[in-house]
Amino acid sequence: MDLKAGLWQQQTLKLAMTQELTQAIALLQYTAQELSSFLENKALENPLLQVENQNIQPINPLIDRNRRKHTNHTEKEWIEQIAAKSFSVEEQLINQLTLHKYSSIQLKVIKHLIEHLDVNGYLTSEPKEISEQLSVPLELVEESIIVIQTLEPAGIGARNLQECLLIQVERENLEDDLVITILTSYFIPFAEKKWKQIAKELQIPIQKIQEVFDTIQKLNPRPGALLGQENASYVIPDAIVERFGDGFSVRLCDDIIPKISFNNQYYQKLTASQDHQVGRFLQEKVQDYQWIMRSIEQRKETLIRVVRMIVEKQSQFFEKGPEHLVPMTMKEVASELEIHESTVSRAVKEKYVQTPIGTFALKSFFTSTIQTVSNENTSSSQVKNAIASLIDTEDKQRPLSDQEIVEILKRNQGIVVSRRTVAKYRDQLGIPSSSKRKRFD
Numbered sequence: 001m002d003l004k005a006g007l008w009q010q011q012t013l014k015l016a017m018t019q020e021l022t023q024a025i026a027l028l029q030y031t032a033q034e035l036s037s038f039l040e041n042k043a044l045e046n047p048l049l050q051v052e053n054q055n056i057q058p059i060n061p062l063i064d065r066n067r068r069k070h071t072n073h074t075e076k077e078w079i080e081q082i083a084a085k086s087f088s089v090e091e092q093l094i095n096q097l098t099l100h101k102y103s104s105i106q107l108k109v110i111k112h113l114i115e116h117l118d119v120n121g122y123l124t125s126e127p128k129e130i131s132e133q134l135s136v137p138l139e140l141v142e143e144s145i146i147v148i149q150t151l152e153p154a155g156i157g158a159r160n161l162q163e164c165l166l167i168q169v170e171r172e173n174l175e176d177d178l179v180i181t182i183l184t185s186y187f188i189p190f191a192e193k194k195w196k197q198i199a200k201e202l203q204i205p206i207q208k209i210q211e212v213f214d215t216i217q218k219l220n221p222r223p224g225a226l227l228g229q230e231n232a233s234y235v236i237p238d239a240i241v242e243r244f245g246d247g248f249s250v251r252l253c254d255d256i257i258p259k260i261s262f263n264n265q266y267y268q269k270l271t272a273s274q275d276h277q278v279g280r281f282l283q284e285k286v287q288d289y290q291w292i293m294r295s296i297e298q299r300k301e302t303l304i305r306v307v308r309m310i311v312e313k314q315s316q317f318f319e320k321g322p323e324h325l326v327p328m329t330m331k332e333v334a335s336e337l338e339i340h341e342s343t344v345s346r347a348v349k350e351k352y353v354q355t356p357i358g359t360f361a362l363k364s365f366f367t368s369t370i371q372t373v374s375n376e377n378t379s380s381s382q383v384k385n386a387i388a389s390l391i392d393t394e395d396k397q398r399p400l401s402d403q404e405i406v407e408i409l410k411r412n413q414g415i416v417v418s419r420r421t422v423a424k425y426r427d428q429l430g431i432p433s434s435s436k437r438k439r440f441d
Helices: 019-029 032-045 061-084 089-094 104-115 127-134 138-149 161-171 177-185 187-191 195-202 206-217 264-271 276-313 315-320 330-337 341-348 380-392 402-413 419-428
Strands: 049-052 239-244 247-252 259-262 352-355 358-361
Touching: 019 276, 019 341, 032 049, 032 276, 049 276, 089 104, 104 127, 104 138, 127 138, 161 177, 177 187, 177 195, 177 206, 187 195, 187 206, 195 206, 239 276, 247 276, 259 276, 264 276, 276 315, 276 330, 276 341, 330 341, 380 402, 380 419, 402 419
Parallel strands: 239 352
Antiparallel strands: 049 259, 239 247, 352 358
């Protein structure tokens, strides 16, 4: 082993992560909305970068006045819809109260309790804690809880699921002693579907407990969600796939991206200056402008190439629907396009495509491969659809176990999966186990 000191020359290749390269990578990840915001911020930093929003039109008073004659009714409805959704959860509940009926101290307790409801509408603090925290009698806190529990939606202000369901049963005037008995005295075994044990103790047919279950299924375990509904969020697609003859065409949806131009007038004005610092400033801003233009073009090219490859590989999806999604990985697409896998990942991140059958996240087209008994493979999405279909058509009195689903998939569709995979996909679909799906009609 030679450990002598000396000097050697060695050539190595290294990728230097310059600021421009870092920003170019970030630019590729931006959605159309994020890119628009980025360019507007850049225009504030760079006077040579002129941004013009294509979707902002100048106002013509005459045209606008005529248009308003026909749209006043529509605008009124639009404004009312915005106003209707502007109330917070606290305001929606407080507005149901007849405020003069309560003392200022009790209103303070009620507001405090409402502020401490969780997303499901349940109380998160113990009455004793609130009593000590606000320095009020425990009885006043308990009374205030009852006041909240009289509000809509039924079940709001409950301390747990059991109380929430009981409040709704009482509010609905079901007058079913068996429902109340089971919720009060057998709640845990009932939830765990130990129905035979309950039927034996109550000396009733198990079909009666099935009827109770069906009744309770109509109740809302999360009443707070009705108050906490957020305004609908609208997705702006980054690409549009349209049917063209026997195939499909792809175009980018860049209407919301501002139009960029070079402010030549400002540049010429400052170029006349003999100041060295001004010249250096201009040089930096010109380079910044050129880099942004190149990066935007590169982003467009990469994104449209990736979407076109997705359309090519997933042609059956666009022709026949989501159930025909075939296995496809980012590595395969990157290999076809001769780019790095991370580039594909960044290109599809948080971006959506509008298609003739709906709008989908670009990431949803990438699915893992599932083995079949033939030479062909299937996707995880197709397997999930097959599992859901089997469970939808099963005998509910003898629901299929995960192992039975494994055997049916292999025998009827040639899909080879493990019992653990079936259980995982079933959980992802929100489908309970066979014991929880069993009915006793």
